Amino acid sequence: MVEQTDTGKRPDNESLNPDELMAKIWQCLSNVSDPEVPVLTVLDLGVVRKIVLKLDGAEFVSEIDDLSTSITSSPPKTPPEKISVLIQITPTYTGCPAMSMIATNIKLELIANGIKDVQVEEILSPAWTTDWMTESGKQKLKEYGIAPPQAKARVEKMLFDVSNVPCPQCNSKNTEMISEFGSTACKSLYRCLDCREPFDYFKCH
Amino acid sequence: MQEYLLHLADNALILGHRLSEWCGHGPALEIDMAMTNISLDLIGQARNLYAYAAELEGQGKTEDDLAYLRDVNGFRNVLLVEQPNGDFAQTIARSFFYDSYNYFYQKALCESHDKQLAAIAEKSLKEVAYHLRWSSEWAIRLGDGTEESKQKMQAAIDDLWSFRGELLTPAAYEIEAAKAGYGVNPLEIKEEVEKKLQEILLEATLDLPADGWMHSGGKTGRHSEHLGFILAEMQFLQRAYPDSTW
Numbered sequence: 001m002v003e004q005t006d007t008g009k010r011p012d013n014e015s016l017n018p019d020e021l022m023a024k025i026w027q028c029l030s031n032v033s034d035p036e037v038p039v040l041t042v043l044d045l046g047v048v049r050k051i052v053l054k055l056d057g058a059e060f061v062s063e064i065d066d067l068s069t070s071i072t073s074s075p076p077k078t079p080p081e082k083i084s085v086l087i088q089i090t091p092t093y094t095g096c097p098a099m100s101m102i103a104t105n106i107k108l109e110l111i112a113n114g115i116k117d118v119q120v121e122e123i124l125s126p127a128w129t130t131d132w133m134t135e136s137g138k139q140k141l142k143e144y145g146i147a148p149p150q151a152k153a154r155v156e157k158m159l160f161d162v163s164n165v166p167c168p169q170c171n172s173k174n175t176e177m178i179s180e181f182g183s184t185a186c187k188s189l190y191r192c193l194d195c196r197e198p199f200d201y202f203k204c205h
Numbered sequence: 206m207q208e209y210l211l212h213l214a215d216n217a218l219i220l221g222h223r224l225s226e227w228c229g230h231g232p233a234l235e236i237d238m239a240m241t242n243i244s245l246d247l248i249g250q251a252r253n254l255y256a257y258a259a260e261l262e263g264q265g266k267t268e269d270d271l272a273y274l275r276d277v278n279g280f281r282n283v284l285l286v287e288q289p290n291g292d293f294a295q296t297i298a299r300s301f302f303y304d305s306y307n308y309f310y311q312k313a314l315c316e317s318h319d320k321q322l323a324a325i326a327e328k329s330l331k332e333v334a335y336h337l338r339w340s341s342e343w344a345i346r347l348g349d350g351t352e353e354s355k356q357k358m359q360a361a362i363d364d365l366w367s368f369r370g371e372l373l374t375p376a377a378y379e380i381e382a383a384k385a386g387y388g389v390n391p392l393e394i395k396e397e398v399e400k401k402l403q404e405i406l407l408e409a410t411l412d413l414p415a416d417g418w419m420h421s422g423g424k425t426g427r428h429s430e431h432l433g434f435i436l437a438e439m440q441f442l443q444r445a446y447p448d449s450t451w
């Protein structure tokens with residue numbers, strides 16, 4: 001075991017280059033979990049879309065589907081005097097009460113890691129979809145007992161689709177929906193007709 | 206544009222409030238949760254729209270000011286959404302009439318030339334698709350159910366029928382919104398809405414009521430007495446303790 005209690009050994013944020021600092025921010029975000037489904041991190045869910053890092057006057061951008069850091073203006077003098085971060089998140093559902101808690105938790109996590117000037121901004125478009133959930137996120141959901149979203153999300157499908165959702169306990173496809181809306185808006189309630197267990201299904205969105 | 210945004214937001218807020226009144230009173234736990242979830246979606250949509258309206262107004266107001274500090278005649282929602290919950294069949298009929306309209310409306314609004322409005326619609330559409338699926342399935346289940354459920358569902362459809370006309374009759378600000386390219390004239394979606402409605406009623410083995418006299422007025426601020434009672438409850442806290450926060 002490596003001793004990690006001495007926070008003084010952590011390199012100062014000021015001594016990191018922009019790429020390292022960006023990597024550190026993504027690492028911090030991977031510690032922030034969804035308050036409603038705590039096995040998922042905000043990265044598993046796909047609600048974090050973009051990080052804008054400002055070092056003095058220079059801006060660096062990293063997006064979820066392109067993790068390489070791109071620079072939008074001239075590099076800063078090193079070390080930077082002022083570090084600030086803007087994080088764009090997108091709500092899963094418009095009325096999702098977890099969003100303000102997620103924003104707060106992101107700020108707290110970054111502050112705990114020495115990044116104090118943090119802004120979290122909500123964006124609506126493109127609208128969040130379960131297609132953005134990571135494969136490891138889906139696997140974690142299943143292990144947690146929630147059936148992960150089954151297909152590519154399409155609005156027409158939400159209206160008519162009644163495909164069979166496999167049971168997260170025994171994998172049987174012999175299941176039926178009990179209710180369109182479960183404990184939260186993002187889930188439906190199902191039951192397995194083989195092992196008889198009820199389960200939540202994280203529906204396509 | 207302000208009045209148009211308020212119309213959209215008020216529809217969502219008032220129906221969301223009505224559905225939230227079912228919380229703890231639903232006929233079964235699952236139905237209770239479904240109605241409160243839908244309510245939450247609608248109130249979230251209203252919030253986005255109010256926030257945008259307040260931003261465009263540019264007078265430093267917030268979404269809360271628009272929701273809590275306007276009087277009855279300032280509201281632009283259709284009369285349908287302020288109708289009382291009644292029995293469960295009436296709640297379903299009201300939601301089904303609204304959802305079958307709202308789904309095609311949000312779909313059309315995704316094409317708005319106004320980027321923020323299009324983004325709000327894109328987000329709302331996914332939620333509204335589930336609302337429509339839910340209320341359609343219940344209309345079918347009750348209509349094509351027992352003798353009693355069929356009779357209640359038919360009575361609810363008949364009772365609320367005269368509130369449908371207002372949905373599909375454009376107000377001046379909707380005509381203007383469509384002309385300017387940021388909004389939708391409900392006449393554009395009328396055909397799809399009617400087709401969906403007839404399809405579901407047929408499957409539910411319910412009779413399509415004859416078109417007759419239709420209510421109007423909500424879109425221009427002339428409301429039924431029900432809205433006053435809704436606002437009295439919803440706005441009480443902000444009126445009694447101005448600017449209070451959590």
Ligand SMILES: [Zn+2]
Pocket residue numbers: 167168169170171172192193194195196197
């Ligand atoms: Zn099973």
